[in-house]
Amino acid sequence: MLKNIHIVLIGLALFILLQTFLDTVFAxxxxxxxxxxxxxxxxFFIKHSLFIKSICRIQTKEKIVFLSFDDGPCDQFTPVILDILKxxxxxxxxxxxxxxxxAYPHLVHRISDEGHLIGNHTYSHNWKNAFKPSSIIEAETNHANNILFEITGSKPDLFRPPFGxxxxxxxxxxxxSGMHSIGWDIRSFDTISKDSQKLIRRISEKLRPGSIILLHDNREITSRILNELIQTIQNKGYKIVSLADV
Ligand SMILES: [Zn+2]
Structure with a gap:
């Protein structure tokens, strides 16, 4: 994985190369x-894993896929989503x-009690924090982990960077922190999609063995399509499993 020093060295090498056929200023x-x-x-492309090795898909030939929900818990839609999953x-x-x-510890309890995995998505989900020193990023994720620990009794070891x-x-x-970064193989775009059928089609057409699907449990459309999405995925011969089982 690339570190800041590697980026500086690559920049220097590129400059030396460009200087052989360009003026210094242009180089x-x-x-x-x-x-x-x-x-x-x-x-902005978590799948490239240039800086962090992120798991975006499980390498398998089995027709299994994984559902992941970001940005909750949300008092309006998380309960609906949990009901459908159940x-x-x-x-x-x-x-x-x-x-x-x-704000909604009872929902975190419910997620955990019903056998779902819980991961860390930072404390404030502020994109600007990603460009601050690692000490601030560390404080943000620790803060979220401590809250989740107080509620569930266990600290998450999975992390998804906000906005990827x-x-x-x-x-x-x-x-x-020892946490693992989890990305996605299929981005649903349920945060901007207005058309239920188009959203289900977009996800189901991209399915492949091991796909991790990115959804959001704070979106009305996601709660509306989830039951049909699960049926569509299963009708295509895929089994939806937990990351805990692989
Ligand atoms: Zn997010």
Whole structure:
């Protein structure tokens, strides 16, 4: 995994290469533009695992997939989602935001009691924190972990970076905490989608063995489509399992 020092060394190597056929000023300019574009491209694509090894899909030939729900718990939709999961006997993974867990501890209890896994999704889910020093990122995730520990009695060892943003500071925090980063193979876009059928189609057409599906338990549309989504996934011959079982 790349660290800040590696990025500096790659930038230097690129500059030396560009300087062989460009003026120094142009070589500096081109190096900065190329490096910034490359870093920005990788920061926002968790699947590339450039800075952190994130599990986005389980390597398997078995037709199994995993449901994950981010940004809850939410008093309006998390209970509906839990009811549907229970009815279908499906276990999922919930990446809880610390301040939401603090507001709705009974929902965190329910998630845990009903056999779902709970992961850390930071305390405040503020994207700006990703660009602050690793000590601040560490405080954010520790704060969320302490709240989840107080409620459930166990500290999560799974972490999902808000917005899928990864960088060397988040990598440093993860290394210190011992948590594993979990990404996704299928992004549902349920945060912006307005069309239920299109949303179900988008997910079901991308299914492959081992896919981790990203959903949100604070979205009305997600609570509305979930039952049909589970049926569609199962009708395609896939079994929805818990990450705890692999
Ligand atoms: Zn999120």
């Amino acid at each position: 500096v300019f081109a190096t900065i533009v190329i490096m910034l574009s490359w870093i920005a491209f990788n920061i 009815r279908n006997n499906v276990k999922a993974l919930f990446f809880c935001i610390g301040q939401h867990a603090k 943003i990864t960088n060397p500071s988040i990598a440093k925090m993860l290394k210190g």
